[in-house]
Amino acid sequence: MLEIFTAAFWEKYGSLLLDGTIDTLIMVVISTIFAYLIGLPLGVLLVLTGDHGIWPHKNLNRVLTWIINIGRSLPFIILMIAIMDFTKLLVGTKIGVRGAIVPLVVSAAPFIARMVETSLAEVDAGVVEAAQSMGASIPQIVWKVYLPEAKPSLVLGGAISVITILAYTAIAGAVGAGGLGDLAIRYGYNRKVPSMMLVTVIFLIVLVQIIQFVFSRVSNRIDKRLK
Amino acid sequence: MSESIIQIQHLNKTFGTGETAVHALEDINLDIRQGEIFGIIGLSGAGKSTLVRCMNLLERPTSGSITVNGQRLAWMEGEKLTTISERELRLARRNVTMIFQSFNLLMQRTCLQNVCFPMELSGLPRQQQRKRAMELLDLVGLRDKADAYPAQLSGGQKQRVAIARSLATDPKVLLCDEATSALDPNTTASILTLLKDLNQKLGVTVVVITHQMSVIEEICSRVAILDGGVIAEQGRVEDIFSNPKTEIGRQLVYPGGVQIDRLHAARVIRIAFNGGSSDEPLIASLAIDCGVKVNILGADTRSIEGKAFGTMLLGLPEDPGDAAKALQYIRSQPNITVEEVENHA
Numbered sequence: 364m365l366e367i368f369t370a371a372f373w374e375k376y377g378s379l380l381l382d383g384t385i386d387t388l389i390m391v392v393i394s395t396i397f398a399y400l401i402g403l404p405l406g407v408l409l410v411l412t413g414d415h416g417i418w419p420h421k422n423l424n425r426v427l428t429w430i431i432n433i434g435r436s437l438p439f440i441i442l443m444i445a446i447m448d449f450t451k452l453l454v455g456t457k458i459g460v461r462g463a464i465v466p467l468v469v470s471a472a473p474f475i476a477r478m479v480e481t482s483l484a485e486v487d488a489g490v491v492e493a494a495q496s497m498g499a500s501i502p503q504i505v506w507k508v509y510l511p512e513a514k515p516s517l518v519l520g521g522a523i524s525v526i527t528i529l530a531y532t533a534i535a536g537a538v539g540a541g542g543l544g545d546l547a548i549r550y551g552y553n554r555k556v557p558s559m560m561l562v563t564v565i566f567l568i569v570l571v572q573i574i575q576f577v578f579s580r581v582s583n584r585i586d587k588r589l590k
Numbered sequence: 591m592s593e594s595i596i597q598i599q600h601l602n603k604t605f606g607t608g609e610t611a612v613h614a615l616e617d618i619n620l621d622i623r624q625g626e627i628f629g630i631i632g633l634s635g636a637g638k639s640t641l642v643r644c645m646n647l648l649e650r651p652t653s654g655s656i657t658v659n660g661q662r663l664a665w666m667e668g669e670k671l672t673t674i675s676e677r678e679l680r681l682a683r684r685n686v687t688m689i690f691q692s693f694n695l696l697m698q699r700t701c702l703q704n705v706c707f708p709m710e711l712s713g714l715p716r717q718q719q720r721k722r723a724m725e726l727l728d729l730v731g732l733r734d735k736a737d738a739y740p741a742q743l744s745g746g747q748k749q750r751v752a753i754a755r756s757l758a759t760d761p762k763v764l765l766c767d768e769a770t771s772a773l774d775p776n777t778t779a780s781i782l783t784l785l786k787d788l789n790q791k792l793g794v795t796v797v798v799i800t801h802q803m804s805v806i807e808e809i810c811s812r813v814a815i816l817d818g819g820v821i822a823e824q825g826r827v828e829d830i831f832s833n834p835k836t837e838i839g840r841q842l843v844y845p846g847g848v849q850i851d852r853l854h855a856a857r858v859i860r861i862a863f864n865g866g867s868s869d870e871p872l873i874a875s876l877a878i879d880c881g882v883k884v885n886i887l888g889a890d891t892r893s894i895e896g897k898a899f900g901t902m903l904l905g906l907p908e909d910p911g912d913a914a915k916a917l918q919y920i921r922s923q924p925n926i927t928v929e930e931v932e933n934h935a
Contacts, residue, residue: 493694496646497708497759498683507710511698587739588697 367558376559379546384566386460387542390532394467395525401472402524405431406479407505417491418501427476434473439531442470443538463540467531475524482516483509515586522578526571533567543567595763595795596622596645601654603640603819614640615819618654624762627789627796629810629827631803631842637819638799642765645797646686647679659685659762684712684759691768693748695740701727701751702736708758726754730784746777753784763795764788770805782808803842807831807892815839831892832862832899833927844890844901857906857913858887858931861920863899872923873904882907882916903931 366372405427410416412424437445443466447457450465486509494508510517536544543563551560583589601618604611614637622628632638643649644656647663650673655665661682664673674682687708695704705723714722727733730750740748749769756764766785770778786809789796798810806813806827814824817838823830834840861872877883884904891900906913920928 487692487694487697489690489692489694490696492648493688493690494707494711496648496683496688497711497755498680499711500680503711507707508696512696514698586698587700588741 367562372558376550376556376562379550380543380562380566383541383543383546383563387529387532387544387570390460390463390467390535390540390542391525391529394464394471394528394532395521397464397468398471398475398524398528401468402475403479405472405476406483407509409476409480410483410509411501411505415488417495417504431473431476434469435477437470439466439470440534440537442466443535458539460541463532463535463542467528467535470531471524471528474527475520478520478524479517482513482520485516486512515582515588518578518582518585522575522582525574525578529567529570529574592624592626594621595624595659596620596797597655597657598644599655601641601644601656602652603637603644603649604652613819615644615651618821620814620821620824622763622795622797623812624795625789625793626812627786627798627810629798629800629806629813630816631800631806631813632816632838633801633842636816638801638816639767641816642688642767642797642799645763645765646683646688647673648688658682684708685761686763686765687756687759687761688765688767689749689752689756689769691771693740693745693752693772695748695751695755697740700737700739701732701743701754704740704751705754705758707755712759722758723754726757727751729757729788730754744777745773746781749773749777749781750784753781753788757788757792757794761794763797766796766798766800768799768801771800771802778805779808785809815842828864828899832864832901833929844888859904859906859917859920860901860929860931861904862901862927863891864925864927872920872926873902876916876919880915880919882912882919884916 409424409427409431411418412420412427414421414424416424443463446466446469450462451457453465454461456462490512491504491508494504499507532540532542533544533547536542536546537548539545543566547560547563550556551563598618598620601615602613603615604613606612618641630638630641640649644651644664645658647656651664651671653666653671656663659682662674663679663682664671666672673679695701696707699707702720702723705726706719709719709722724733724736727736730753732747732750732754735743735747735751740751743751752769753764764785769785770781773781782805785796785798788794789809796809798805800806810827812825813827813830815822815830815836815838817836822836822838823834830839831843834843873884873886884906886902887905888903889900890902904916906916917928920926
């Protein structure tokens, strides 16, 4: 395994690893963006329509909860295969980076909705009531109270979401999505190149560390409660 | 007598239904006048927070009518409670603002941005928002904290920012929900002084909700005592202080109370000095003029708007003749009311 320190190894696999890393990053970034575009409004709606929300709607809340629970109860690998036809319909392919993004978004969005719900629930109910007492409308409360006040917590939740999506991309690699997970399985496992397994694992660990560090740092920076 | 600004009639609020229903407020009638500082006092659970939340419809009553600043917010149409529309309510709330026990500032905004918040909601241009916000911070003595975040402020400073914020829309009424309950006595005093100043300077009507009689005596001109969702008594603060008519009134005026059953005296009377008469050495004159010695069981004097208001609990002598003589003497004094206290637990 010491061959990972040799030039020959990097000559042979370097470009594969670079492409794999880039593919992984593309999948993570694009899926995260789309998953938040769906999950964030869902999470906000969950809080607004809840029993103690400012726009209580029992039935809507029940339907949302139901959809989100279904989305969260399917393991990613099963969901990915189960919705392959839908994926093909939507992006024209079932495999590769593009094919992976659809199931990644479908799987991560409900997860993110719950993360957002938890973050918004931390916002002091008294502050929301104060905004209401000043005549704030529901959209104003969402944009000017809930989201800004929950921002540090949302960012911390973001780290968890991104890291979860990163883990999913590795699973997607098993069914031809490309990226670091794909390399680990094809080279590290199928072709028995233990060094490739080692390097992909190291890359994944480093990625997770960087993501967590950056998000924690940003969250701390923007949180005015700590000063 | 000035015009009324908040009128509440036959207000009821029930939480839940059926057997588990809780009657938080029952047949509340209030008339708060323009420019006054009105107090609502009660023990916790008496319904005072619910009542004040009805005044801006943060709490929707079950029945009754609420008129604020000449505008009906809620009224009965037949058996059904009707309220103004959401949109109208949002506009009405700019005239009836509120401060809270826990301040409820936006923690991720600076003080200046907090004060700007209600003006942002109403769509005032940014430049004007900032100008007005600085004036208001100046008014509450926190101009230098404009760029500080609430986490950097003391409790008293936070409440000052909250007060500045509540004044941003030029309200007619300021509702204070236990606004000083989380503050120490010195800070409480300074916040109360500020409220009094604002009341005089801006003419804003102030409604104070509290469980502390000291807050009422400090700034209120009239008070309503709420007990178990019902108004037990209401009137001028000095009247209620000098002569509380209900059990709950006495409890609040003499916190800690005097446990009459533990006092060894045959007959106990409560006398009240109704202002200006506290210079007379009553007990001493009683002893000299009638030769009757009474036992002072408890006493309390407060100064309300410069006048002395005091009460004393006196144990009368065992001898019925002496007791009658003492009672007659005290009754003959001007500005003193006397009432006999039943021995009860």
